[in-house]
Amino acid sequence: MPWDVRQAPHVITWEVTRACQLHCRHCRAKAIRHRNPAELTLAEIEQVLEDIRDHFDPHPLLIFTGGDPTERDDLLDILRASVQRGLSTAVAPSVTPNLTPAVLDAWREVGVRTISLSIDGPSPAVHDTFRGVPGTFLASLAVARAIKERGFGLQVNTAVDVHTVDSLPEMGALARDLGVASWEVFFVVPTGRARQEDALSPESMDRTLAWLATYAQSAPYRVTAVAAPQYRRVMLETIPGLARPRTPAVREAQGFAFIDHTGEVYPSGYLPVSGGNVRRTPLSTIYRESPLFVSLRDPDALKGKCGTCPYRDICGGSRARAYAVHGDVLAEDPGCPYSAVMAV
Known part of the structure; x- marks a missing residue:
């Protein structure tokens, strides 16, 4: 039976803190150096986990992120609480001195299955400039290998803007060499620290998506495009004989939800309009009934070119x-x- 994205998301990304030691060029969160006292407590997080367990069927994948989630000293308790409720649990940490082999061992012991790392280019010149801290590229490679050695699934996330787009072929080769299970290519949205002048032009996005569609056909891992649901259209235009999908693309409020560190629920971390707060309303209610979320799942509500596009039902x-x-x-x-x- 197809997954009904009106009733349950495929993925929930949870920003458990906004604190982070890095200063990334494109950071949607405008991460801060120290934790916010208004963060959700462990007890509040556990209540939301129970709502997810009891009211979303099938259960979504939970990705705990930040900022940098390792800035929370109770992160292991959060991960354990998620796993103990039968939820598929992943972590998306920043590569900082907090991310030690002992931390990885502890995550493995409590039942975390997948870790995603951000690597935005195939060299220090690209990645370290993008992330704002020298040495991050080599440290990320070392962490990636440590993740693989411990049997985790490894996902590499690459942000694409005018500074990184030319490195994508080399980045794809690096992902292969690292033995990733998935390569997630994120097309930067001009929000947070990201600037409009850094984003790709529409024509450049289409060319890049066409390259990605062709590359994905022979890649030894799963390739996904994020913040570019038109990838569906480009794939149909690029790959001969490809069948038109029967389900909509996973995007904001449509198979996806984002919880911030204070409990606000957004259709995406890159769309800072809240549908409600888990301190007042259950996540399941917000996802299914919030007027914002409901409107974003209605292709007939779209305006402009998107409203008349023949691909609006599978893209949006x-x-x-x-x-x-x-x-x-x-x-x-x-x-x-x-x-x-x-x-x-």
């Missing part, structure tokens, strides 16, 4: 990019050059 455009540029979550996606006129 990046709602985060629409909001960042137009200030309207339902506006057309400024990162996509396609229009219905092009199809005539």
